[in-house]
Amino acid sequence: MKLKIYLTIILIGMLLLIAGAATYASDVLKPDPAFNTGACILIGITIFFLLLLLLWLIRLARGLREDEAIYEKYGDKWVFSQINRLDSRQLDQLISRRNSRKKAISKAKGGNNGFTAVMVLLLVLSSLAVHAQAPGENKNILTSPGMIIMLTLIFIPLVVTVFLVALKVRNLAAKTRYRRVKKETRQLADAVDHDDAIYDEIIKRKHALDYRLTNNELAGTIAPEDSKGILLNIDEVHGPRFFASKRKAAHKHQTDPKLVKLIMWYLGSAALWLVLGTTIGEYLGIKFVSPDADHISWLSFGRLRPVHTNMVFWGWSSMAMLGLGYYVVSTVSNTAVYSIKRGYYSLILMNAAIVLGSGMLMAGINNGGGEYREYIWPVMALFAAGIVVSLANYIQTIAQRKTKEIYISNWYIVSAMMFLTVIVTVGYLPFYQNGLGETIIQGYYMHQAVGMWFMFFNLGLVYYFLPQQLNTPIYSYSLGILAFWSQILFYTLIGTHHFIFSSIPWWLQTVAIVGSMGMLIPVFSGTTNFIMTFRGNFNKIGRSYTLPFYIVGILFYFTGSTQGTAEAFRETNLIWHFTDFTTAHSHLTMYGIIAFFLWASIYTIVPRLTGNEPKQGLVGAHFWMAFIGLLFYTIPLMVGGTLKGIAWREGKPFIDSVVLMAPYWLWRAIGGSLMWASHLVFAWNIYVMFSGHKSDPDIRKEVFDELKNVPVNAEI
Amino acid sequence: MEIYNNHKKLFTAALCFFVLLTFFVAIGPAFTSQNHNAPLPGSKPLNALETEGKAVFIAEGCVACHTQQVRNVDMDKVWGKRPNIAADYANITRTDVWRNTATLMGSERTGPDLTNVGTRQPSNDWHYLHLFNPRSVVAESVMPSYEWLFDIKDYAWPNDEVVNVPDDFKKGITGKIVATHKAVALVAYLRSLKEITLPDGKPVPIFLYGKSDAEKAAAAPSKGPAAKPEFDGAALYASNCQSCHQGNGEGLVGAFPSLKGSKVVLDDNPEVQVTIIMKGYNGRVSEGYGVMPAVGTNNNLKPEEVAAIVNHERSNWGNNSKQVTVDEVKKIIASFGKPETIAAKK
Structure with a gap:
């Protein structure tokens, strides 16, 4: 009864408060609109706290009513319901009490009292906090002092009254509850003493509470046995690990040893060119910081730069691609490679081209300054011949395929090989290359080589290796087909975006820009396809040492390609063209996309071919150094390149833009060093995977083969 | 679809599509x-x-860092009087049977554009010094040294191009540093790089993305009255003069005269100073100094810019002579008799 009166008072008080707040708001909001925000926040907070208070009171009232209801519901049987609320210790007490027939007061209440005290304290504190908040907020937003001070003075006592009443109500409720629980517990104790039925119930309950599991209910006690042979890669680790243990590669594949050897030759050459080419690149990066590092003609910047680019293009990337291509083309065709021998011819031709070309560039013999077209035509003809030999080999392998359809990887791979042949032919034929003809062809050549050769071939590899590694089909074949045709359509057009604002025809520049925009279609569909293939398998990334390479590749495939589109616009060309931003972009793509996809593919397949796995810690070292190094390399160059472009636009003296770049060039050299170090680790990993040391399964196989020849009764 | 199961059809289709586009976008336009x-x-x-x-x-791969194209955008104004047009490259043909046409347009400007370097920097001495060690003339440069284009001789022949390298960059060389034939040829090539004025009647392409008048007007008040003047003498000096006369105004002994304490600069009458900037100077060749090119005319400097440079030279490195006004400079330039209009009349 008392409670209801109090609740009514509080309700009226709160209504008054809300009305007061509303008046306060209407008064405050009128004079100064700028003041509105602060006032609204203050009023909002007040109302919020009042609502909280209201909720709390409602809960309190409901709790009291529920207690009453339980009592009515169970009637005579309420004692039994009480038993379930007690814990084992309390039950013990009751039992011993009955047994000894001693009168004692239950100690269970002490805790409750303490709890009440804490709650009261908390409440007081919180009310204090709220109390303090109201004037505090006011102070910050005082604008017309007189009025606001007066309103606040009315406001504060109202708030305090509400809290005091609320406290009183809470105490009352707590007291009521305490009294009731005390009474019930006494009744229970009394009942136990005199009623055997209740005593039995208590004993039963006690047994139930004391029950404990044995911890082998599910596993049983029989030792495990794998009678179907389905457990592989059992890896038990006890104690803390410095390196997270990753899933091992699956079993060694039954691949033709001759093919394995061919692939190893390709990948070995590729790794060699990678290490050599990036050593040169690293040295070039150092030359930006220390231009007087040497004064030797063969090592001067202008001569070494094309050696670096061509070596990593045609040596590292192309050779790794072809080697992996030999595996993919034959595997998805479900047939053997048409001619292993031709694979070696191709390898020799390509390697010869790179050795000759690099030597000539360093000696000062080059084709005339077009980027990636620095090898003179006899050298490039050797390289193209190597590509054609392998192309014919691939097509003949596909022609003898055992599957009806041609898997999408092979579309990309074979098309890339055909396109490269066309690109090199177009780039080196002389008939239309006088004057600006050379520049138009240069734009076409340099960009097609990147997009229709490296990117296209790599997409083919990823369409095979990513689903294979995830053990799931590619998300959408249709998206792959869309990306295929749209990339041919748009990418072929965009070459001249390297010569925006130059004297090549304006319409051709515009076509290139439109094409660059169109490239978003294949890039978005490709990225979607890969990400969706990953769906549901993201948890595997942490357990695999190859998937991080794929993820980084996909990441840069999206960001790097989109960045290319962004760079092609006229407005952005104003800032970024001719600056180091371009260098950053080319590394983001050729390294971030191509190299990472190639590493992903190599780490996926080589352990399955040779049965030797690299040390996981070292693969991790390779990954992290390459990834972080790339970020250190590209981000400073992008920042510096942008600043350089802005400086040029503002008409600052040219030398200022050189001075400006110094710290960014230093960061580039640091990032480059990390990348370079990671390649040394990669080369070591390749060595471990290839090494003559026989893998454990191989040794086991040999021993068993020997066993066959040993007489049964002989001693081993 | 049938095409996706037939390798001949599929690959032929892809190849034809690609070749078709190649003709449209590369071979045709070329x-x-x-x-x-x-x-x-x-x-x-x-x-x-x-x-x-x-x-x-x-052979030296200079194109890796130096472009040869003045684009039709405002920021490229510093590299030439007008944007390049296709005809500028029309007389570049295939180098020889082994090597392709070299328009050398380039794709990166780590160093300055060279389209018009023959006009901008016609001094042999500067080029030789710069090639021997770029940092001897431009301290901040990151260009490689082309030491191997020079011979060390005990005695120089009368026809030899002897390079007066400052001692700091000689690295203990005691003999004469003489340009080889390759260096002589390279400098001759660099000096031949000049933009040609378009024939009368041919429309000159304009530089795009310049600051419009409206933008300039909008930018001016925001700077406020205390902001820098529109023409920054220090920056103009750095762009046009510093590579020879150096940032400290002291020039290089035996190659480029010092402006610090120079009689010409300290003269209260700016006529000689302005004339040298606009028309060049060969008065001190006998002392071993090089011929100064007509920097002001070559680089199309406006009277306001010349005045800013003159005032920069007059108020730095301890120099403290009378400042000039734009009007004075305009008057001096007008007294030259407007050579361009005379040429046009002829």
Whole structure:
């Protein structure tokens, strides 16, 4: 009864408060609109706290009513319901009490009292906090002092009254509850003493509470046995690990040893060119910081730069691609490679081209300054011949395929090989290359080589290796087909975006820009396809040492390609063209996309071919150094390149833009060093995977083969 | 679909599609460009020495850092009087049977554009010094040294190009540093790089993305009255003069005269100083100094810019002579008799 009166008072008080707040708001909001925000926040907070208070009171009232209801519901049987609320210790007490027939007061209440005290304290504190908040907020937003001070003075006592009443109500409720629980517990104790039925119930309950599991209910006690042979890669680790243990590669594949050897030759050459080419690149990066590092003609910047680019293009990337291509083309065709021998011819031709070309560039013999077209035509003809030999080999392998359809990887791979042949032919034929003809062809050549050769071939590899590694089909074949045709359509057009604002025809520049925009279609569909293939398998990334390479590749495939589109616009060309931003972009793509996809593919397949796995810690070292190094390399160059472009636009003296770049060039050299170090680790990993040391399964196989020849009764 | 199961059809389709687009976007335009652009009337092909020099330029891979294209955007104004047009490259043809055409347009400007370097920097002495060690003339440069284009001799022949390298960059060389034939050819090629004025009647392409008048007006008040003047003498000096006369105004002994304490600069009458900037100077060749090019005319400097440079020289490195006004400079330039209009009348 008392409670209801109090609740009514509080309700009226709160209504008054809300009305007061509303008046306060209407008064405050009128004079100064700028003041509105602060006032609204203050009023909002007040109302919020009042609502909280209201909720709390409602809960309190409901709790009291529920207690009453339980009592009515169970009637005579309420004692039994009480038993379930007690814990084992309390039950013990009751039992011993009955047994000894001693009168004692239950100690269970002490805790409750303490709890009440804490709650009261908390409440007081919180009310204090709220109390303090109201004037505090006011102070910050005082604008017309007189009025606001007066309103606040009315406001504060109202708030305090509400809290005091609320406290009183809470105490009352707590007291009521305490009294009731005390009474019930006494009744229970009394009942136990005199009623055997209740005593039995208590004993039963006690047994139930004391029950404990044995911890082998599910596993049983029989030792495990794998009678179907389905457990592989059992890896038990006890104690803390410095390196997270990753899933091992699956079993060694039954691949033709001759093919394995061919692939190893390709990948070995590729790794060699990678290490050599990036050593040169690293040295070039150092030359930006220390231009007087040497004064030797063969090592001067202008001569070494094309050696670096061509070596990593045609040596590292192309050779790794072809080697992996030999595996993919034959595997998805479900047939053997048409001619292993031709694979070696191709390898020799390509390697010869790179050795000759690099030597000539360093000696000062080059084709005339077009980027990636620095090898003179006899050298490039050797390289193209190597590509054609392998192309014919691939097509003949596909022609003898055992599957009806041609898997999408092979579309990309074979098309890339055909396109490269066309690109090199177009780039080196002389008939239309006088004057600006050379520049138009240069734009076409340099960009097609990147997009229709490296990117296209790599997409083919990823369409095979990513689903294979995830053990799931590619998300959408249709998206792959869309990306295929749209990339041919748009990418072929965009070459001249390297010569925006130059004297090549304006319409051709515009076509290139439109094409660059169109490239978003294949890039978005490709990225979607890969990400969706990953769906549901993201948890595997942490357990695999190859998937991080794929993820980084996909990441840069999206960001790097989109960045290319962004760079092609006229407005952005104003800032970024001719600056180091371009260098950053080319590394983001050729390294971030191509190299990472190639590493992903190599780490996926080589352990399955040779049965030797690299040390996981070292693969991790390779990954992290390459990834972080790339970020250190590209981000400073992008920042510096942008600043350089802005400086040029503002008409600052040219030398200022050189001075400006110094710290960014230093960061580039640091990032480059990390990348370079990671390649040394990669080369070591390749060595471990290839090494003559026989893998454990191989040794086991040999021993068993020997066993066959040993007489049964002989001693081993 | 049938095409996706038939390798002949699929790959033929892809190849045809690609080749078709290649014709549209590369071979066709290249043919058109080659056949529809003739060299400009005023242009002359490279002579034998310059051709050799271009071969050196190609062999050393200079194109990695130096472009040769003035784009039709405002920021490229510093590299030439007008944007390049296709005809500028029309007389560049295939180098020889082994090597392709080299327009050398480049794709990165780690160093300055060279389209007009022959006009901008016609001094042999500067080029030799710069090639021997770029940091001897431009301290901040990151260009490689081309030491191997120079010989060390005990005695120089009368025809030898002797380079007066400052001691700091000699690295203990005691003999005479003489430019080899390759260096001579390379410098001849660099000096031949000049933009040709378009023939009368041919429309000159404009520089795009310049600051419009409205933008300038909008930018001006925001700077406030205390902001820098529109023409920054220090920056203009750095762009036009510093590579020879150096940032400290002291020049290089035996190559470029000092402006610090120079009689010409300290003269209260700016006439000689302005005239030298606009028309060049050869008065101190006998002392071993090089010929100064007509920097102001070559680089198309406005009277306001010349005045800013003159005032910068007059108020730095301890120099403290009378400042000039734009009007004074305009008057001096007007007294030259407007050579351009005379040429046009002829």
